[in-house]
Amino acid sequence: xxxxxxxxxxxxxxxxxxxxxxxxxxxxxxxxxxxxxxxxxxxxxxxxxxxxxxxxxxxxxxxxxxxxxxxxxxxxxxxxxxxxxxxxxxxxxxxxxxx
Amino acid sequence: xxxxxxxxxxxxxxxxxxxxxxxxxxxxxxxxxxxxxxxxxxxxxxxxxxxxxxxxxxxxxxxxxxxxxxxxxxxxxxxxxxxxxxxxxxxxxxxxxxxxxxxxxxxxxxxxxxxxxxxxxxxxxxxxxxxxxxxxxxxxxxxxxxxxxxxxxxxxxxxxxxxxxxxxxxxxxxxxxxxxxxxxxxxxxxxxxxxxxxxxxxxxxxxxxxxxxxxxxxxxxxxxxxxxxxxxxxxxxxxxxxxxxxxxxxxxxxxxxxxxxxxxxxxxxxxxxxxxxxxxxxxxxxxxxxxxxxxxxxxxxxxxxxxxxxxxxxxxxxxxxxxxxxxxxxxxxxxxxxxxxxxx
Numbered sequence: 001x002x003x004x005x006x007x008x009x010x011x012x013x014x015x016x017x018x019x020x021x022x023x024x025x026x027x028x029x030x031x032x033x034x035x036x037x038x039x040x041x042x043x044x045x046x047x048x049x050x051x052x053x054x055x056x057x058x059x060x061x062x063x064x065x066x067x068x069x070x071x072x073x074x075x076x077x078x079x080x081x082x083x084x085x086x087x088x089x090x091x092x093x094x095x096x097x098x099x
Numbered sequence: 100x101x102x103x104x105x106x107x108x109x110x111x112x113x114x115x116x117x118x119x120x121x122x123x124x125x126x127x128x129x130x131x132x133x134x135x136x137x138x139x140x141x142x143x144x145x146x147x148x149x150x151x152x153x154x155x156x157x158x159x160x161x162x163x164x165x166x167x168x169x170x171x172x173x174x175x176x177x178x179x180x181x182x183x184x185x186x187x188x189x190x191x192x193x194x195x196x197x198x199x200x201x202x203x204x205x206x207x208x209x210x211x212x213x214x215x216x217x218x219x220x221x222x223x224x225x226x227x228x229x230x231x232x233x234x235x236x237x238x239x240x241x242x243x244x245x246x247x248x249x250x251x252x253x254x255x256x257x258x259x260x261x262x263x264x265x266x267x268x269x270x271x272x273x274x275x276x277x278x279x280x281x282x283x284x285x286x287x288x289x290x291x292x293x294x295x296x297x298x299x300x301x302x303x304x305x306x307x308x309x310x311x312x313x314x315x316x317x318x319x320x321x322x323x324x325x326x327x328x329x330x331x332x333x334x335x336x337x338x339x340x341x342x343x344x345x346x347x348x349x350x351x352x353x354x355x356x357x358x359x360x361x362x363x364x365x366x367x368x369x370x371x372x373x374x375x376x377x378x379x380x381x382x383x384x385x386x387x388x389x390x391x392x393x394x395x396x397x398x399x400x401x402x403x404x405x406x407x408x409x410x411x412x413x414x415x416x417x418x419x420x421x422x423x424x425x426x427x428x429x430x431x432x433x434x435x436x437x438x439x440x441x442x443x
Binding site: 084 | 128129130148149150168170188189191207208214223246247249299301313347349367386388403404406408411412413430431432433434436
């Protein structure tokens, strides 16, 4: 890649951009996204709050922005997760059409 | 001689087959693993396939009461297996009276009825409080409380039960027969048009002497410890201690001598005095979500659902009073959310 020269302004700008390998999915210490793999803190440090750790809090209180169902309507939601880090794929998806 | 040798062999076999109850921590996700806190090794595993909301030892340490998404169960602390399913239904909290040994559970309403109520915008189906005698063999009382109640505690002598109605920011008090004793407003903050508080009240912890209940509260603007006096000795019953930050509070546990409480917030552990003042504040590399003191020591046991993101593992750590991790075990097959430590 280093041997390829930018030929126009747009390409030069793209070349100058520092390619960050992490993207912020958190605000302060609050997990906002159900996007495993990209959890970082506000200053690009490793996520202070991996979404897995907050799942039960979101589930039980329905307050934070984690996209999880509420415990009252989906009481068995986490039954298939012994290790949430691996088993999150077992979690059911709650339809957004209200069914 | 042969008989003596046989007895010796049998005794040795029993000693190895039956792990000591004291010095163990039970940690849970949708099953239970038992950790020896002296060696930080797994000494037992109890499968379940139901998410566990709460666990607590009986005062004599022989039984562990387990509240899961499907039932309320009793496990033998020596045999490391469930011995009884006491009642069916999503049991989201339980509490054990430290002196009488009575047990109280909080069971939520049916999933489908709750979903229908959510869609219709009507109140959630009621939850049920049930009080059992020691060993959970006898029902002493059972009554309904508003849906959406999140936690329950019982006084050391089993004569008062307090239920956290988190959405309203209230603690409802009852006697063992379900007679209402009063309502405490634990959220002297602004409410929305429905009268709901816009803050998390997910749990409450009763002091071992039964005189104080502490409730962690987190809102968009601040985190606080709500200190509620149950003894009537203090002029101001409810005191809100602003923590000066808005890290989410996750785990709360009283020290065994009622001298203060431990609180885990995101990547931190704090110890507060009984007067609600922070006495120590430690930053930790891992986000621990539950905490329990080790009896007879100044150490605590903490659990992290994600101990190593790289390894996809959870973990359990023993942490000293200075916040140093003195022992730890990485659990490749578990993300523990709760911990219960055996009494001495």
